[in-house]
Amino acid sequence: DIVMTQSPLSLPVTPGEPASISCRSSQSLLHSTGNNFLDWYLQKPGQSPQLLMYLGSNRASGVPDRFSGSGSGTDFTLKISRVEAEDVGVYYCMQALQNPITFGQGTRLHIK
Amino acid sequence: QVQLQESGPGLVKPSDTLSLTCAVSGYSISSGQWWGWIRQAPGKGLEWIGYIYYGGNTYYNPTLKSRVTMSVDTSKNQFSLKLSSVTAVDTAVYYCARYQSGISYHYFDSWGQGTLVSVSS
Numbered sequence: 001d002i003v004m005t006q007s008p009l010s011l012p013v014t015p016g017e018p019a020s021i022s023c024r025s026s027q028s029l030l031h032s033t034g035n036n037f038l039d040w041y042l043q044k045p046g047q048s049p050q051l052l053m054y055l056g057s058n059r060a061s062g063v064p065d066r067f068s069g070s071g072s073g074t075d076f077t078l079k080i081s082r083v084e085a086e087d088v089g090v091y092y093c094m095q096a097l098q099n100p101i102t103f104g105q106g107t108r109l110h111i112k
Numbered sequence: 113q114v115q116l117q118e119s120g121p122g123l124v125k126p127s128d129t130l131s132l133t134c135a136v137s138g139y140s141i142s143s144g145q146w147w148g149w150i151r152q153a154p155g156k157g158l159e160w161i162g163y164i165y166y167g168g169n170t171y172y173n174p175t176l177k178s179r180v181t182m183s184v185d186t187s188k189n190q191f192s193l194k195l196s197s198v199t200a201v202d203t204a205v206y207y208c209a210r211y212q213s214g215i216s217y218h219y220f221d222s223w224g225q226g227t228l229v230s231v232s233s
Contacts, residue, residue, distance in 0.1 A: 039218070
């Protein structure tokens, strides 16, 4: 199984400041198509997870452009250029390259 | 806009079978795509249980494979999960979700609200 490791696990942020979350996989997520099968999800308090990014760097529909994703192979990063109060919650990375699908442990972003 | 809604007992006895159904609206299951189940134990992260194609093909998490059965009912536009021989460790919020899968994309784009299933006598 591909193991997904996120850091940090807790991320206190001041509104208006940037934030960054790292996700590393135990195997490369680079597919023969040239795409990295790495998704990011945000689970807001009391809600279901929602898709933020797919293929590592593509924003899902309706996701603000302050969110960006980067990386390739085994190292990926989710960045928020200016954190807003509505961004609080737990962020998960997920590999979709092979079964079983696996998630990172989650990173809890909260306001300082 | 596709919507998913889980339903089923909120309390299951140890050694019994957990049964959940996910009703889909706004999209016909017969149109394609995979339909999955993910669970989240209290205070924990997300665990993929498996998914099923509208035609009936399935992929299960190996850690649960011996106890999991998924099925699709296209006439009712819903799909189901059965997890046998449950124990307390199966207590979790169970989510159903649509899994979009193509050459250039693989992601869960629509999720149900989740349903808490507790395993207790």
